[in-house]
Amino acid sequence: MPSIDIAGVTKRYGTDTALEGLDLTVERGEIYGFLGPNGAGKSTTINLVLDFIRPTSGEVRVFDLDAQANALAIRKRTGILPEGVEPYDRLTGRQHVAFAIESKGADDDPDDLIERVGLSADAADKKAGGYSKGMTQRLMLATALVGEPDLLILDEPSTGLDPNGARRMREIIREENDRGATVFFSSHVLGQVEAVCDRIGILRDGHLIAEDTIDGLRDAMPDQTRLRVTLDRVPDDSTAALEAVESIDGVSSVTPEGRTLVVACTDRAKTTVLHTIEEYDVTVEDFTTDESSLEDLFVAYTSDATPAEVAQ
Amino acid sequence: MSAIIVAKKDFRDAVRSRVLLALTGLFALFTVGGAFLASRLSALFEEGGAESTIDLILALQTPASFLVPIIALFVGYGAIAGERESGSLQFMLGLPHRRQDVVLGKVLGRTGVVAVSILIGFTVGLLGLFAFVGSVSLVDYVAFTLVTVLFGFVYVCLGVGLSAMTRSTTRAAVGAVGLVVLLWFAWSVLAQALLFVIEGTIIPETIPGWYIVMNSVTPDAAYGSAITAVLGAGQFTASSAYETQGLIDGGVPIVAKPWFGFVLLALWALVPLALGLWRFDRVDL
Numbered sequence: 073m074p075s076i077d078i079a080g081v082t083k084r085y086g087t088d089t090a091l092e093g094l095d096l097t098v099e100r101g102e103i104y105g106f107l108g109p110n111g112a113g114k115s116t117t118i119n120l121v122l123d124f125i126r127p128t129s130g131e132v133r134v135f136d137l138d139a140q141a142n143a144l145a146i147r148k149r150t151g152i153l154p155e156g157v158e159p160y161d162r163l164t165g166r167q168h169v170a171f172a173i174e175s176k177g178a179d180d181d182p183d184d185l186i187e188r189v190g191l192s193a194d195a196a197d198k199k200a201g202g203y204s205k206g207m208t209q210r211l212m213l214a215t216a217l218v219g220e221p222d223l224l225i226l227d228e229p230s231t232g233l234d235p236n237g238a239r240r241m242r243e244i245i246r247e248e249n250d251r252g253a254t255v256f257f258s259s260h261v262l263g264q265v266e267a268v269c270d271r272i273g274i275l276r277d278g279h280l281i282a283e284d285t286i287d288g289l290r291d292a293m294p295d296q297t298r299l300r301v302t303l304d305r306v307p308d309d310s311t312a313a314l315e316a317v318e319s320i321d322g323v324s325s326v327t328p329e330g331r332t333l334v335v336a337c338t339d340r341a342k343t344t345v346l347h348t349i350e351e352y353d354v355t356v357e358d359f360t361t362d363e364s365s366l367e368d369l370f371v372a373y374t375s376d377a378t379p380a381e382v383a384q
Numbered sequence: 385m386s387a388i389i390v391a392k393k394d395f396r397d398a399v400r401s402r403v404l405l406a407l408t409g410l411f412a413l414f415t416v417g418g419a420f421l422a423s424r425l426s427a428l429f430e431e432g433g434a435e436s437t438i439d440l441i442l443a444l445q446t447p448a449s450f451l452v453p454i455i456a457l458f459v460g461y462g463a464i465a466g467e468r469e470s471g472s473l474q475f476m477l478g479l480p481h482r483r484q485d486v487v488l489g490k491v492l493g494r495t496g497v498v499a500v501s502i503l504i505g506f507t508v509g510l511l512g513l514f515a516f517v518g519s520v521s522l523v524d525y526v527a528f529t530l531v532t533v534l535f536g537f538v539y540v541c542l543g544v545g546l547s548a549m550t551r552s553t554t555r556a557a558v559g560a561v562g563l564v565v566l567l568w569f570a571w572s573v574l575a576q577a578l579l580f581v582i583e584g585t586i587i588p589e590t591i592p593g594w595y596i597v598m599n600s601v602t603p604d605a606a607y608g609s610a611i612t613a614v615l616g617a618g619q620f621t622a623s624s625a626y627e628t629q630g631l632i633d634g635g636v637p638i639v640a641k642p643w644f645g646f647v648l649l650a651l652w653a654l655v656p657l658a659l660g661l662w663r664f665d666r667v668d669l
Contacts, residue, residue: 085668119668119669122474122477122478124474124477124668124669125668125669126668143482144480144481144482147477147478147479147480147481148480150478152474152478154471154474154475154478156471157471157472157474157475158470158471158472158475159472159475160393160397160472161397162396162397162398162400162401163393163396163397167393167396168475171389171393171479172479174389175386175389175479175480175481176479176480212475215475215479216478
């Protein structure tokens with residue numbers, strides 16, 4: 073029995089289509105990373121699972137229950153960290169956790185949860201209105217962990233967290249998964265999911281364009297590379313130069329860093345990239361290539377590849 | 385049960401509002417001022433101070449009928465829309481609460497907040513009455529206070545109902561202000577205009593029943609009717625002025641009877657609440 077089963081779901085807002093015929097299955101006990109650039113439809117998908125919004129067509133099932141008809145039963149077994157959620161300004165962090173415990177009829181100790189997410193006891197006694205983004209994320213994670221949920225849904229959980237906080241988040245995700253919880257979490261940064269996820273789905277413009285393990289995704293684009301080109305100077309018409317490089321077939325992203333251009337592209341596009349740059353009256357002083365990072369892979373998937381190419 | 389948990393949390397959150405504190409202070413100022421004024425006025429006209437608590441309550445009803453709606457609408461209008469705007473509703477609804485539970489919990493929690501505000505205002509008013517007048521019928525005063533809390537509940541339902549129908553606090557606020565303008569000003573002007581159109585004059589010799597009905601159906605008039613029903617004294621209903629002079633065509637309509645005030649209050653509370661619940665249950669957050 074899958075934990076989440078989304079079948080043929082379309083969600084429209086007026087004439088805008090947020091999701092189009094989405095099929096997505098999260099198996100019980102796995103950690104599923106839900107990736108996509110901002111605006112791809114990740115939060116829409118999560119909101120459908122949580123019954124915050126209703127599908128235009130298609131079916132959403134959680135624990136094999138209809139997401140809308142059984143929203144209450146589902147939420148009793150689910151821990152949620154929504155994106156961009158605001159705490160209640162005038163309640164303390166501890167009161168938030170206590171409210172979640174009472175709401176779920178759980179018997180957790182608020183202080184244990186607060187300590188687990190790395191929020192200090194001092195901070196927990198302060199009103200949440202004064203919390204930083206990172207403290208709010210920790211607090212909301214603490215409330216999501218209440219009652220040992222069977223399913224954890226985390227929407228952009230690393231938002232506002234410092235590296236320590238992000239690491240703590242990953243540790244908790246692993247611990248919860250070891251306990252038996254299914255974890256479904258979204259991010260627009262692949263680096264955050266590669267370390268913990270069993271499987272990854274990439275969403276773009278309301279379509280799931282790839283779904284595989286990290287290794288599987290890597291294999292699907294074996295010739296992806298990152299080219300660092302150092303020039304003697306910035307070209308006079310740098311905008312045109314950037315556009316020219318971007319438009320080369322096989323190039324998925326171009327990032328200028330002073331006199332250096334970082335180009336994510338396929339192996340065979342490398343020569344074309346160098347030639348194109350030199351057309352702008354600059355000299356290539358040096359260039360290096362390194363193995364594709366997953367970040368480049370992700371960019372390649374979300375900016376360049378069409379669903380058909382990726383599906384192969 | 386879920387609604388109670390929401391209500392408790394909501395009460396704790398909303399009762400800490402500074403604006404609420406200011407409004408409560410203003411309310412207390414008005415009740416104590418009303419008590420003072422009542423004692424002075426009655427001292428001028430009747431030797432030896434106010435004759436009955438009823439007269440004093442009349443003096444307190446006026447500030448209450450203006451300030452309780454303002455406090456209740458202020459406390460209510462952001463209840464749902466505000467949480468939708470800020471995103472805290474996603475935290476609330478991410479926990480096992482139905483949307484209805486959230487709306488009902490909000491109504492209960494915020495009614496509690498308004499009740500605290502009213503109790504503070506009326507306690508201060510009561511102290512004022514003891515200070516200026518000396519003796520007050522506690523039973524009548526308590527009954528008056530309870531009806532006023534009911535009145536506050538009605539406006540909380542109106543406010544929360546409005547709040548549940550829209551995703552923007554601005555629109556909810558506009559709705560709340562519009563409601564006040566309609567109920568306090570436009571409604572009586574409309575009644576007068578209709579009277580002129582139908583009767584040809586704004587001071588007819590006998591008052592038609594429909595005009596009395598129209599003047600009795602607003603929540604504020606219903607509040608007056610309910611006070612009259614509870615205290616067993618006639619001066620708080622919309623029709624009392626005409627009634628005592630026997631000017632009403634065909635006697636007092638049922639809608640203008642004191643006990644009917646409770647029916648009207650119930651309608652004013654439940655209809656907007658039901659509409660808000662119905663709408664909120666169907667929308668995308």
